[in-house]
Amino acid sequence: MSGGFLSAGALLDGGPFGLPHAVERALWHLGFVDVRVVDGANDQGADILAVREREQWVFQCKWSSRRAIDRSGIDEVERARTRYAADRAVLVTNLGLNRSAEERRRALESVGIKITVWDGPTLAAIWERMPDRVPTEYALxxxxxxxxxxxxxxxxxxxxALLVLATGLGKTVVGGEVIRRFLEAKPGARVLVAAHMKELVEQLERALWRHLDKRTPTRLLTGDTKPSSLDGVLVGTVESVLGAVRAGWPPELVMIDETHHVGENGRFAELLNLCVESGQFGVTATPWRGDKFDITARFGRPSYTMSIAEGMAAGYLSAVDYRLFVDNLDWETIRKNSRHGYSIKELNKTLFLPQRDEEIIEQLREAWRATPDPRAILFCQTIEHAERMANMLATSDNAWRRASYLHSGLARQRRQILLNEFRLGRVPIITCVDVFNEGVDVPDVNLIAFLRVTHSRRIFVQQLGRGLRLSPGKKALKVLDFVTDIRRVAATLDLRRALEAFEHEDLRVRLPHGSRIEFSDETAGTLLDHWIQDAASLETAADEVRLQFPE
Incomplete structure (x- = not known):
């Protein structure tokens, strides 16, 4: 089809939602990075923010079924240019501009304000010129x-099949390569990619564009979006795609992202049962579940695995400088109760003395000043805690005056704008609760702090992985862990032992790339290291499990 997803017919059929969606895909083909849709109430004239060659671009998309766009479209994109401090501003329309809009554009240009216009013919020409595949910075x-x-x-x-790759190692990249091979072997085949969360499937669709020819359509199916056709690659939330499969739409290949969400029963199980004749594979960084269900019962043994320690040893993940602050251990409690079994919940309550936020900020300030071009994420326990910490940071140091909080209580548009500003370095530090656990790519992060956070093994690995991605100029990830859960100590000890195992296997290898995991009180670290012998078992234990201290 001439013009493909940028053709006049495709854009007309796509409606107001389809235009920014098509432009977003085109921007990836044109070499833009960090492309984010911010359309919505209070977007201040912007629909898409994108970066190319360190320049911030802002796009305003105006869809119309029959009328050319008037001058209000030009005024909106001009407001967006100012609001987002953009280097380039573009008005995109599937039709064109009327006379008043063109006169307004020329008037602005005469005073040095350039507004670029991508109209229908321009978009069709962009389709013809842009490469068949999204340009990649590196081969697999x-x-x-x-x-x-x-x-x-x-x-x-x-x-x-089942793929287990630690966060930062590119499980979605591998999944996309498998889908590419499948479509090359069976052109026009129906492919389904499902995940548990709307924002995650939106990100998955974008990630798949890198692997697909521009002529292969992708369709997004969620509670908010329903495509007119299900051909090509369908990416959707499990609830939405389950409805399509129940209605008789038969995929030939199914990929489940974040496969640890697949249980013995539930929606994912029903979906896979209905697609029993399809090829099925899952990808995850964290194959552990809170219940006892083993996902290998559904997908078979892992086809390929690489852990965090293996990825770091091979140089595919950042070096880590990890410091656990255990100065707040209540050793008197340990001495008095060494003969009595405690549940993990009771132990955490009595063993760890609370860290004051002011003390945490001082430790963070020291690490910040020792980190080149710092970009930090602080994982907090609650929304209230994240907001309070962001406000404290903003008023305690001039370098943190633009500190912001990010959590699920914020509107999606606000989160996208913050992530864009964070990527550009305009917001250097973010406090958060849950939004960085899955599906958010922030490779520039080089400082992470865990603030009084209880956790599961899966969440710990996911959050740590946010900072392990490689990035130009990044020498190491610095981690400050104000631990308040004995399972966190166990998880960290397990990682340290795994890293040290590489040193024992090959005397030429020390802790990979200068990585180190240490305790602020090494006496405490030594005792805990000997006490928590079965770290891998303890780090997944429930609150009610009872423990016995050594004599």
Whole structure:
């Protein structure tokens, strides 16, 4: 089809939602990065923010079924240019401008304010000129190719496969490569990609654009969006795609992202049961579940695995400088109760003395000043805690005056704007609760702090992984852990032992890339290291599990 998803017919059929969606995909093909849709109430004239060659671009999309766009469209994108301090401003329309709009554009240009216009013919020309595939900065790494080969082999042999790659190692990249191979082998086949969360499937669709030819359509199916056709690659929330499958739409390949959400029963189980004749594979960084269900019962043994320690040892993840603050351990409690079993919940309550926020800020300030070009995430316990910490940071140091909080209580548009400003360095530090656990890519982060956070093993690995991605100029991830859960100590000890195992296997290797995991009180660290012998078991234990101190 001439013009593809940027053709006049496709844009007309797509409606007001379809225009920014098509432009977003085109921007990736044109080499933009950090493309974010911010359309909505109070967007102040912007629909899309994007970065190319360190320049901030702002786009305003105006869809119309028959009338050319008037001067209000030009005025809106001009307001957006000012509001977002954009270097470039573009008005996009599927039709064109009327006379008043063109006169307004020329008047602004005469005073040095340039508004670029992408009209219908321009968009069609962009389609013809842009490359068939999204340009990539690097080819698949050797282990990613090996992982794709392993998943593809198991799918071909048994119709089932499972990929386990630590956060930051590119599980979605491997999944996209598998889908690319499937579509090359079966052109026009129906492919389904499902996940548990709307924002995650939106990100998945964008990630798949890198692997697909521009002529392969992608469709987004959520509670808010319903495409007119389900051909090509359908990406959707499990609830929405389950309705399509129940109605008789039969995919030929199914990929489940964040596969640890698949249980013995539930919506994912029903979806996979209905698609029993389809090829099925899952990808996850954290294969552990809170219940006892083993996801290998559904997908088979992992086709390929690489842990955080293996990724760091191989140089695919950032070095880590991890410091646990255990000065707040109540050793008197340990001495008095060494002969009595405590549940983990009771132990955490009696063992750890609360850290004052002011003390945490001083430790953070010291680490901040020792980190080149710092970009920090602070994981907080509650929304109220995240907001309070952001306000304290903003008033305690001039370098943090633009500190912001980010949590699920904020509107999606506000979160996208904040992430864009964070990526550009305009907001250098963010406090959050839950939004960085899954599906958010922030490779520039080089400082993480865990503030009095209880956790599961899965959440710990996900949050730590937010800072382990490699980035130009990034030498190491610095982690400050104000631990308040013995399971966090166990998880960290397990990671340290895994890293040290590489040193023992090969005397030429020390802790990978200068990584270190240490306690603020090494006496405490030594005692806990000996006490928590089965760290991997303890870090997944429930609150009610009772523990016995050594003599």
């Amino acid at each position: 790494r050797d282990y990613q190719l090996s992982a794709a080969d392993a998943v593809w082999g198991d799918l071909s042999d048994t119709g089932r």
